[in-house]
Amino acid sequence: MATISDVARRAGVSTATVSRALNGVSTVDPALVARVRAAAEELGYQPNGLARNLRRQETAVLALIISDVENPFFTAIARGVEDVAQTAGYSVVLCNSDESAEKERRYIDVALQERVAGVVISPTDEWAGVEMLLGRGTPVVAVDRPLRAGTGDQVLVDSRAAARAATEHLLAAGYQRVGCVTGPEGVRTADDRLAGYRDALGRRKRRERRAEYRAAGGEAATRALLAGAEPPDALLVANSAMAIGVLEALRAEGLRLGRDVGVVAFDDVPWATLIDPPLTVVAQPAYEIGAEAARLLLARIADGSLPPTATTLEAQLIERGSSHRA
Amino acid sequence: MATISDVARRAGVSTATVSRALNGVSTVDPALVARVRAAAEELGYQPNGLARNLRRQETAVLALIISDVENPFFTAIARGVEDVAQTAGYSVVLCNSDESAEKERRYIDVALQERVAGVVISPTDEWAGVEMLLGRGTPVVAVDRPLRAGTGDQVLVDSRAAARAATEHLLAAGYQRVGCVTGPEGVRTADDRLAGYRDALGRRKRRERRAEYRAAGGEAATRALLAGAEPPDALLVANSAMAIGVLEALRAEGLRLGRDVGVVAFDDVPWATLIDPPLTVVAQPAYEIGAEAARLLLARIADGSLPPTATTLEAQLIERGSSHRA
DNA sequence: TTGAAAGCGCTAACAA
DNA sequence: TTGTTAGCGCTTTCAA
Numbered sequence: 001m002a003t004i005s006d007v008a009r010r011a012g013v014s015t016a017t018v019s020r021a022l023n024g025v026s027t028v029d030p031a032l033v034a035r036v037r038a039a040a041e042e043l044g045y046q047p048n049g050l051a052r053n054l055r056r057q058e059t060a061v062l063a064l065i066i067s068d069v070e071n072p073f074f075t076a077i078a079r080g081v082e083d084v085a086q087t088a089g090y091s092v093v094l095c096n097s098d099e100s101a102e103k104e105r106r107y108i109d110v111a112l113q114e115r116v117a118g119v120v121i122s123p124t125d126e127w128a129g130v131e132m133l134l135g136r137g138t139p140v141v142a143v144d145r146p147l148r149a150g151t152g153d154q155v156l157v158d159s160r161a162a163a164r165a166a167t168e169h170l171l172a173a174g175y176q177r178v179g180c181v182t183g184p185e186g187v188r189t190a191d192d193r194l195a196g197y198r199d200a201l202g203r204r205k206r207r208e209r210r211a212e213y214r215a216a217g218g219e220a221a222t223r224a225l226l227a228g229a230e231p232p233d234a235l236l237v238a239n240s241a242m243a244i245g246v247l248e249a250l251r252a253e254g255l256r257l258g259r260d261v262g263v264v265a266f267d268d269v270p271w272a273t274l275i276d277p278p279l280t281v282v283a284q285p286a287y288e289i290g291a292e293a294a295r296l297l298l299a300r301i302a303d304g305s306l307p308p309t310a311t312t313l314e315a316q317l318i319e320r321g322s323s324h325r326a
Numbered sequence: 327m328a329t330i331s332d333v334a335r336r337a338g339v340s341t342a343t344v345s346r347a348l349n350g351v352s353t354v355d356p357a358l359v360a361r362v363r364a365a366a367e368e369l370g371y372q373p374n375g376l377a378r379n380l381r382r383q384e385t386a387v388l389a390l391i392i393s394d395v396e397n398p399f400f401t402a403i404a405r406g407v408e409d410v411a412q413t414a415g416y417s418v419v420l421c422n423s424d425e426s427a428e429k430e431r432r433y434i435d436v437a438l439q440e441r442v443a444g445v446v447i448s449p450t451d452e453w454a455g456v457e458m459l460l461g462r463g464t465p466v467v468a469v470d471r472p473l474r475a476g477t478g479d480q481v482l483v484d485s486r487a488a489a490r491a492a493t494e495h496l497l498a499a500g501y502q503r504v505g506c507v508t509g510p511e512g513v514r515t516a517d518d519r520l521a522g523y524r525d526a527l528g529r530r531k532r533r534e535r536r537a538e539y540r541a542a543g544g545e546a547a548t549r550a551l552l553a554g555a556e557p558p559d560a561l562l563v564a565n566s567a568m569a570i571g572v573l574e575a576l577r578a579e580g581l582r583l584g585r586d587v588g589v590v591a592f593d594d595v596p597w598a599t600l601i602d603p604p605l606t607v608v609a610q611p612a613y614e615i616g617a618e619a620a621r622l623l624l625a626r627i628a629d630g631s632l633p634p635t636a637t638t639l640e641a642q643l644i645e646r647g648s649s650h651r652a
Numbered sequence: 653t654t655g656a657a658a659g660c661g662c663t664a665a666c667a668a
Numbered sequence: 669t670t671g672t673t674a675g676c677g678c679t680t681t682c683a684a
Contacts (some may be wrong), residue, residue: 001462003661014671019663027669045357046462049439050385051661054376054676061436069420075395082422086429091436093419094395096408101411110387110417113375114440126611136327136372215596244596251600270464270570271597329677340655345679377677380660502658 002043009137011039022047039216053115062092062297063111065104065121066107068213069096071241073286074122077143080290081120088298090117097124099187099213104129110272112136118297120290125186141293145188146310153296155289155311159189159266162282162315163236165310166264169280170234171200175262178233179232181242183251187213191317193238193266207232211242218245227235234262234323239283247275248256263322266315304312328369337365348373379441387419388623389437391430391447394539395422397567399593400448403469406616407446414624416443423450425513425539430455438462444623446616449473451512465626467619471514471637479622481637483610484516485592488641489522489562492590492608495643496560497526499650501588505533505558507547507568513539519564519592533558537568544571552579560588560649566595566607573601589648592641602645610641612642 004271008015013032021028021036039045053059064081066074082092095106101124108129111119116163118139123130130147133140142154163180170178180197183190184325193207209225211217222245225232237243243265249258255261258277268283300306334341339358347362355369365371379385388608390407392400408418419442423430434455444465449456453474459466460478468480489506496504506523509516519626520534535551537543544563546569551558563569569591573583581587584603594609618637626632 004663005661015374015661016663016672017670020670023663029669032670034630044461045437046438048375048441048661049436050378050441051440051676052663054374054678055663057553057676059376061418061440069395069401070398073394075401078395078422091433093389093421095417095419096404103369107417109372110375112372113378114387115374115376121660135370241596244600247600269597270567271595271600274570274573274597276602330679331677341678342655342657342680343653346654349679355653358654374677377660378679380662380676381678381680383660 001048002040002045003048003147004045005037006043007036007045010043011035031084031094057115058083059115059117060090061116062090062115062294063095063107063119064092065095065097065107065111065119067097067099067104067122067124068241069094069238070211070265072269073144073284074241076286077122077293079292080287082290082293084291084294084298090298097122099124101125102130108132111221112138118301120293120297122208137304139304141297141300142212143289143293149310150308152196153309153311155293155296155302155313157284157313157315159192160196161198162197162266162284163193163238165196165317166280166282167197167200167236169317169319170236170262170264170323173234173262174211174325175234177205177207177230177232178234178236179209179225180236180238180261181209181211181218181225181246182238183217183242184210188216190238193236197236213239214241215245215248219249220245222246222249223253226255232261235264237263237265240265240267243269243279247279258322258324258326262324264317268318272318272320275322278326280320280323281318282315283318285313289313327374328366328371328479329374330371332369333362333365333371336369337361367376383441385441385443386416387440387442388416388620389421389433389442389445389447390418391421391423391433391445393423393425393430393448393450394567395420397539397565397593398595399470399519399566400608402612403448403616403619404485406613406618407620408616410617410620414565416624419525423448425450427451427454434458438464444627446619446623463630464501465623467623467626469615469619475636476634479619479626479635479637481619481639482616483615483639483641485518485641486522486525488518488592488608488610488643489564490525491522491643492527493523493562495606495645496562496588496590496649499560499588501560501651503531503533503556503558504562504588505535505551506562506564507535507537507544507551507572508564509539509568510536516564519562523562531556539565540567541571541574544568545575546571548572548575549579550580558587561590563589563591566591566593569595569605573605584650584652585650588650590643594644598644598646601648603650606649607644608641609644611639615639
């Protein structure tokens with residue numbers, strides 16, 4: 001691959017002039033610029049970003065580390081991050097930690113080693129990974145899951161309040177035995193949503209089940225709950241992938257959505273209105289989370305001394321048929 | 327951030343020894359290795375990947391450039407690529423070209439400049455971008471959409487045959503006026519699926535409509551088709567995002583799925599069995615496409631002289647209720 | 653087994 | 669306005 005010296009030789013100038021010409025430094029003779037451009041073109045010259053970044057001590061690349069590429073919530077975040085980053089001239093690379101602390105760790109190492117300009121991350125747990133980044137001076141913004149207070153920027157949704165509101169909605173709709181299907185212990189969003197459910201339930205009897213944040217998990221949890229003595233007549237589901245399994249379990253049991261068992265699920269999904277009755281959801285502003293995270297990250301890259309901020313966005317309960325008896 | 331010289335100074339050895347110790351070169355005195363390790367640990371040393379890669383002229387990073395992160399088909403490919411890459415010690419960074427040739431171009435530039443080891447791409451068109459990569463000697467594997475014959479590795483699905491089979495299935499199920507909703511002209515998969523539809527239709531009257539590969543596109547196309555003189559009584563839909571719009575339009579018109587209008591859509595989606603009747607789909611082996619692409623890419627990175635291959639995987643028609651009158 | 657030194661490709665002082 | 673030169677942090681000969 002052609003290097004800057006090849007171009008310099010061909011254009012009959014020094015490498016410094018090539019660098020200046022190609023980077024649009026104004027002090028270069030237009031005639032030379034043209035010659036350099038031509039030479040670069042002829043050689044198919046592509047600047048070596050590694051060398052450039054090594055020299056400049058910076059990269060125009062952001063890393064986005066999320067826990068599940070197949071979850072529409074996270075891909076919507078990705079678009080938000082990307083749109084903002086692009087307009088600022090940054091590229092975004094997406095890394096899938098797959099809810100595994102080890103993979104997350106590996107991607108953090110990569111981010112550190114490749115010296116990305118900043119990282120947006122949905123941390124699998126509160127400490128280890130993010131602190132590595134912070135400790136090395138890499139700007140970080142956490143999304144979806146919190147950091148230890150004051151350690152870094154974060155943009156979150158008040159899951160607990162949303163879960164509480166959703167549960168209250170179910171109660172208000174006349175369901176008597178509201179249950180909750182949530183994710184694994186330690187996954188902060190799963191814990192928060194369960195807590196919100198409990199908040200709303202007060203002294204009523206709890207019917208809760210944890211499982212992995214996937215369809216199979218939702219299905220298993222639902223079956224288990226249904227097999228109990230006084231099975232739930234409504235369910236708060238903490239995640240849209242789980243919701244698929246929940247709905248399948250319900251159907252397998254011959255239970256009618258809404259009429260027999262009310263359901264509210266976290267995350268608005270494109271297919272929510274296609275099922276019958278349509279699914280009531282807690283819609284998180286995923287795109288906006290990503291966009292805001294990117295804005296904060298860019299601001300911090302520009303000025304590392306900014307105080308850490310915590311932004312909380314509101315989720316919105318979208319009532320549809322699945323949470324009504326009628 | 328600590329550099330290798332900092333570590334060397336602290337351990338009282340040369341930078342060469344640090345490099346050797348940390349990279350597990352066997353000729354280093356175990357005592358020294360321990361000292362170096364300790365020093366690195368104390369300083370929180372993270373090797374600078376930029377410098378290392380610059381020197382080694384290689385990176386253990388693959389780029390995956392896809393046209394829509396929000397499409398489950400592509401995210402499934404991403405997992406396939408990632409799983410294979412990980413076991414070979416490579417990291418994968420995902421870039422979202424968003425069906426835009428310009429964004430694709432920008433990510434290709436980034437890939438080139440960052441000197442990634444290889445690229446898996448779903449090319450927006452056949453030439454420009456991929457040829458830049460090939461021209462600079464970067465190993466490339468195309469997925470989902472073809473390259474010009476013989477230019478590089480590709481792993482595809484025979485969309486045309488699958489579309490034909492799906493259309494024939496609809497015809498065999500007794501639908502008389504089968505229509506087709508497909509993506510924009512020039513998007514290869516959209517064209518292929520339309521071609522397959524036409525293959526099956528033979529001399530029957532065509533009812534086809536193009537729109538963007540999104541729900542809104544599917545909805546608009548369906549409305550337009552339905553507004554015609556002899557509206558279709560069945561639809562082949564070329565993409566799962568469009569399918570959402572198609573189903574919505576049908577419902578808005580009061581048409582019952584299957585009974586009034588039969589539907590087969592490309593790509594198996596998690597919610598296919600949740601709607602009533604469940605959706606008949608053409609399931610593409612997305613994960614396997616990604617995994618195979620990664621295998622081919624790795625092979626080509628190891629040996630650049632390999633002849634270009636073209637792998638074609640089969641799609642599978644999964645018959646469910648939406649394509650039957652009963 | 654270890655160290656000295658060159659150099660990957662680029663940019664930025666400094667000189668001219 | 670242009671060129672010369674140093675050096676970003678690392679790996680890898682070549683000597684010792």
